[in-house]
Amino acid sequence: DVKVTQSSRYLVKRTGEKVFLECVQDMDHENMFWYRQDPGLGLRLIYFSYDVKMKEKGDIPEGYSVSREKKERFSLILESASTNQTSMYLCASRLGTNQETQYFGPGTRLLVL
Amino acid sequence: EDQVTQSPEALRLQEGESSSLNCSYTVSGLRGLFWYRQDPGKGPEFLFTLYSAGEEKEKERLKATLTKKESFLHITAPKPEDSATYLCAVCNLNNNDMRFGAGTRLTVKP
Numbered sequence: 001d002v003k004v005t006q007s008s009r010y011l012v013k014r015t016g017e018k019v020f021l022e023c024v025q026d027m028d029h030e031n032m033f034w035y036r037q038d039p040g041l042g043l044r045l046i047y048f049s050y051d052v053k054m055k056e057k058g059d060i061p062e063g064y065s066v067s068r069e070k071k072e073r074f075s076l077i078l079e080s081a082s083t084n085q086t087s088m089y090l091c092a093s094r095l096g097t098n099q100e101t102q103y104f105g106p107g108t109r110l111l112v113l
Numbered sequence: 114e115d116q117v118t119q120s121p122e123a124l125r126l127q128e129g130e131s132s133s134l135n136c137s138y139t140v141s142g143l144r145g146l147f148w149y150r151q152d153p154g155k156g157p158e159f160l161f162t163l164y165s166a167g168e169e170k171e172k173e174r175l176k177a178t179l180t181k182k183e184s185f186l187h188i189t190a191p192k193p194e195d196s197a198t199y200l201c202a203v204c205n206l207n208n209n210d211m212r213f214g215a216g217t218r219l220t221v222k223p
Contacts (some may be wrong), residue, residue, distance in 0.1 A: 004156070040215055042200070099160055100162065102159075107154070
């Protein structure tokens with residue numbers, strides 16, 4: 001079974017703080033993704049990574065950065081958190097570019113005050 | 114731009130009352146259409162992938178079907194434990210991008 005874990009289930013931060021969200025997968029998947037999920041908007045792609053040290057912008061990258069130093073770990077960074085970044089953050093991984101199915105972690109619900 | 118629209122937004126059923134969820138899509142080239150189940154406060158759980166029109170897949174009380182413009186998730190004799198949000202997504206053949214719908218929130222009352 002694919003196992004994707006996220007460092008926190010719930011997080012409360014203040015405006016302007018730097019926030020790190022971490023995602024780890026244990027199935028040697030090449031591709032990893034960060035989404036945010038808001039009511040009525042569905043999942044929107046923030047960033048993705050095809051391989052170690054590679055990153056690509058998704059649909060809504062503004063205000064976020066990512067890091068992938070090891071294959072199993074993909075971090076999402078909010079450089080200066082703002083209230084409009086309050087959301088559910090979901091990490092996903094996929095075996096490789098020739099595979100379509102993405103497997104998701106449990107999510108991190110972030111509240112920025 | 115690829116688009117996925119799910120309807121209805123919310124559906125309330127009595128236990129045993131069969132129904133269908135709809136996923137309409139537009140995509141420049143379909144690599145696959147996906148159904149996920151998401152329980153409150155949790156990440157989406159993969160259910161099915163459909164690749165071509167006419168294809169059907171089943172899992173317990175769920176059956177997914179696909180046409181060139183839409184997919185249906187049929188729920189036969191649902192139980193309260195089927196209550197969840199069901200997400201539909203398409204993967205674009207040309208760029209491998211995934212596009213998700215906003216989901217249908219299903220509630221099954223005992």
